[in-house]
Amino acid sequence: MTPDARNAMKRRTFLIGVTGLSTLVLTACVSPAPRPSASATATPTPEPKPTVSPVPKPAQMRRTSWSADPFARGSYSFAAVDSTPEQRTALAQPVLDRVFFAGEATSPDAPGTVQGGRDTGLRAAREVISAAAPGERIAVIGAGIAGLSAARFLKDAGFEVVLVEARDRIGGRIDTVSDKNWPFPIELGPSFVSHSGTTSLDEEFTRLGIATAPFPSASETRTDAGTVVAVPDTGQKAVATALAWATQQASDMSVQSALDGSGASKLSTADAGGGVSEADWLAFRVATVLDIDAGASVDHQSGWYTSADAGADDERIVLGGYAGLLTKAAEGIDLLDSSVVTKLAYRDTGVSLRLGTGESLSADRVIVTVPLGVLKSGVLEFDPALPFAHRGAIADLGMGTLDKVWLQFDEPFWSTAAPLWTTVGGDEDFRVWINMMPLTGEPVLVGLVAGDTALRLAGADDATVLAAALRGLTPFYVPPTPTPTPTPTV
Known part of the structure; x- marks a missing residue:
């Protein structure tokens, strides 16, 4: 197969992504693998992780563990190394x-x-x-x-x-x-309809009277310190460079290997603005797009068939x-x-x-x-x-895991009205959040974790997962305004 043919066959195969939150949280297991190297994805000296978050505890919590579900064993399939469409x-x-x-x-x-x-x-x-x-x-x-x-x-x-x-x-x-x-x-499973303008699902929801709403692809991104920052194309360009290089190679390899082999992962760890480095922006792209899209780490994703596309802008979230x-x-x-x-x-x-x-x-x-x-x-x-062809397909195709944690608060502790939140820098488990308040009027947040992080947290108890989720929400926390003390009269 020629490199051009491989390029033509590459497509977006994800379910819930940050640049286009999609239709389904499905099922299966992938083996844990190391995260991308520090030189490729993070600054060598991140800020210390707080042990306690100021974010208040929610009134209600629900979580998923699709990899531990015996009738699912993951969330959705992805293009693994050496698999083919x-x-x-x-x-x-x-x-x-x-x-x-x-x-x-x-x-x-x-x-x-x-x-x-x-x-x-x-x-x-x-x-x-x-x-x-x-x-x-x-x-x-x-x-x-x-x-x-x-x-x-x-x-x-x-x-x-x-x-x-x-x-x-x-x-x-x-x-x-x-x-x-x-x-x-x-929704503990799928929440979104992707490419709603070209699928029959959106029409079916309308016919059944099930409420849906447009969902924007742009997110509000904050640093660990809570500073709102614009997302540059640093990470997107690095990934696109690596995947283009991978298609020219004689055999398939992981996306991480393509990042390293192409030199795309060799980014500066110096502050590029707002306390965020170029390496941090590559780590951001990996954690909030590639890992979410596949439900697996870039060590498992195919360099030939993983897509660098940005995703659709016509997605809808199912509310009914x-x-x-x-x-x-x-x-x-x-x-x-x-x-x-x-x-x-x-x-x-x-x-x-x-x-x-x-x-x-x-x-x-x-x-x-x-x-x-x-x-x-x-x-x-x-x-x-x-x-043999069936057995080979079952063995080679990848199954990813994406899990959710739903948190209902008594009142919002945040001030932003953005429906999609992401964080850059640091090493928190929860980097992607859906804010349901502008969509429903209710103070409910949904956190997403995928790949190795999801597999690790699947074995943790609720208290551990909740603590990790609240730490991930810290950049969005707004301290309450203190009530003025009345001036005593004389």
Whole structure:
């Protein structure tokens, strides 16, 4: 493949990014890896990290740990080193016209997104209809957006459909929580619709009466000291230089290796203004864009297929509950929930599913929509083993992790009305925040962590995560104005 061809195949494959917060928080595990070297990403002597933040404790907190979720094992797929876009198509290929695959990881056009998951579910359903006789029994494994879309399409086409779901709810990585303690539905999974002008999701939300709102791509960025600073193109240019250099190399490499090999990471650690160095701005780009986009560190991301594009400006945030998208699709579907499929045996005459309870389920054909992270774990056994191309795709494609912490405060401690906050410099875990107050009128903040940081915090208790989140919010803290002491009268 020529460098030009590789360049042409590169695309943006992220879910929730800072330059374009996108559609989905999905599932799987990546192995921890070292952060970029200090010379590439940070000043050698950062300010000491405060042990206690002045930010008040929230009234409510909810957090996610998608890497620890056995039915997700991460958040969304990404272009890992030595993987190729063609492997997504390979993973989507039917086996014996009995086993079909869907899910965001099989989307060549929109991996890592709700739209991509939905489109692949519809594609797999059409493939089944082309291969099946009228009235056949079709099993669909996974009641996420891909599985529900496929099941709905097949049910409406006259097939007998059984939807098998490991969880006790539908939605998969779409997880809307409506709780009396929260003033509006909160999204533990996807929150955004990316490229809303070109997807069918935005129209569907409108039809269903589910509220959405435009979300700006620009952020308010502050230093650890709380100083608002303009974001230069230093980090963006360094990354673009490294990725352009990588496409000219004979073999794929990590983005970090491309940054080092191209010399793009050799930036000054001297103050370039506001107490922030050029190296800090590269670290900012890595932490708030690349890590978030992939859900993995730059040590794992492909230098050939990671995109340097800035992202879309037409994204919308879902305020009325992402799960509303699923309710209509599930109507009338035979759902077998709380049922883990441990083995899938297939022959040219049909398929058989073995459940974790020891029970079996037979069908003429099956659509597998479980997340890539679950496929990677091997907990679902295929008999016989899947073809080599499928196994290679499962092994090579990456699964990233992005987690959220939702914090509800009694009153705002901040003064900015910007809906998106980022921080530069220092080494705090939470560098990206969504301010829900200008969108909902409620003092609610959402912090994002990805990659190695998310994996590390997944093993921490709530108190540790909360402390890390409050430290990350310190640059936005505004001390309360003291009440004047009355002057005594004589």
